[in-house]
Amino acid sequence: PNLTKVSEFILLGVFENFHLQGLSITVLLCLYLTAVLSNLLVILATIVHPPLHNPMYFFICNLAILDLIVISSVLPKMLENLILDKNTISFEGCVAQVCIFTFSGSTELILLTVMAYDRYLAIHQPLHYAAMMSKGTCITLMAALWGTSAINSLINTILVAQLDFCGPNLVQNFLCEVPPLLALSCSSTYLNEIMTSMADVILGMGNFLLVILSYCFIIITVLKIRGSAGKWKAFSTCSSHLIVAGLFYSTIIYTYIQPMSAPVEKKSKPVSILYTLVTPTLNPLIYTLRNKVIKEAFCKILSFHRT
Numbered sequence: 001p002n003l004t005k006v007s008e009f010i011l012l013g014v015f016e017n018f019h020l021q022g023l024s025i026t027v028l029l030c031l032y033l034t035a036v037l038s039n040l041l042v043i044l045a046t047i048v049h050p051p052l053h054n055p056m057y058f059f060i061c062n063l064a065i066l067d068l069i070v071i072s073s074v075l076p077k078m079l080e081n082l083i084l085d086k087n088t089i090s091f092e093g094c095v096a097q098v099c100i101f102t103f104s105g106s107t108e109l110i111l112l113t114v115m116a117y118d119r120y121l122a123i124h125q126p127l128h129y130a131a132m133m134s135k136g137t138c139i140t141l142m143a144a145l146w147g148t149s150a151i152n153s154l155i156n157t158i159l160v161a162q163l164d165f166c167g168p169n170l171v172q173n174f175l176c177e178v179p180p181l182l183a184l185s186c187s188s189t190y191l192n193e194i195m196t197s198m199a200d201v202i203l204g205m206g207n208f209l210l211v212i213l214s215y216c217f218i219i220i221t222v223l224k225i226r227g228s229a230g231k232w233k234a235f236s237t238c239s240s241h242l243i244v245a246g247l248f249y250s251t252i253i254y255t256y257i258q259p260m261s262a263p264v265e266k267k268s269k270p271v272s273i274l275y276t277l278v279t280p281t282l283n284p285l286i287y288t289l290r291n292k293v294i295k296e297a298f299c300k301i302l303s304f305h306r307t
Helices: 018-048 057-083 091-124 135-161 178-182 188-226 226-259 262-290 292-306
Strands: 008-011 088-092
Touching: 008 091, 018 057, 018 262, 018 292, 057 088, 057 091, 057 135, 057 262, 088 091, 091 135, 091 178, 091 188, 091 226, 135 178, 135 188, 178 188, 188 226, 226 262, 262 292
Parallel strands: none
Antiparallel strands: 008 088
């Protein structure tokens, strides 16, 4: 018999202080609008500005699409709950969040690795780079990347959807993720835990080591370049990616260095805030503030809009 009695879950708020509801709504709305507009500008600039038609910006465009998916899967629901003064999400809505959150997390892990490899090829093989990173190669890489993440997300989502929830329904986070939901299930979560651990090791640790390896090779290549100007030019093409990858991985590492006895919300909440709210807002800013070509594209779009 199906024991699923829980039709909705209660989510924790992002902000502990309920007296600051108006301020919370304003801050989250500003974050959402900034993230949506800046990521849409990056996507539009990559499409309409010919100097951005190269692999690096193709991957940045994919990252912007991903950031839009992440923030749009969480923030509108949070704003709705704050405005209506409730903290609930339907069972179906919760499963949908698990699906999107798992998909976007695994996609970003692989995408950051692909971007690190792309930077390595650009610095190590500048003469063969265009041939090695052709349009066909980039599209194939992205199709494989999105496909792998979709399969991982689908497996984990189906496993969560089949669990029975018959007791407490307070999710120890402000969004639905796999670990807080497993803690609430009254059926066996053994298979879910195996699949989550496998994804953590293969996608998490695997991609982290590949990014580190790419940067080791990049540093070795840069050190061989004669003249400080050449070294700086080569390394500056990686600086934005390095900041974005550092921000992403530092949040994940922070979760894993927490003691096992730490409560779920203490481990999940800071990481979720950074990953779902802060990173999608910061990523387009990191790539644009340090990049003349994207700034030129922005000016072109804005001046075209004015005319």
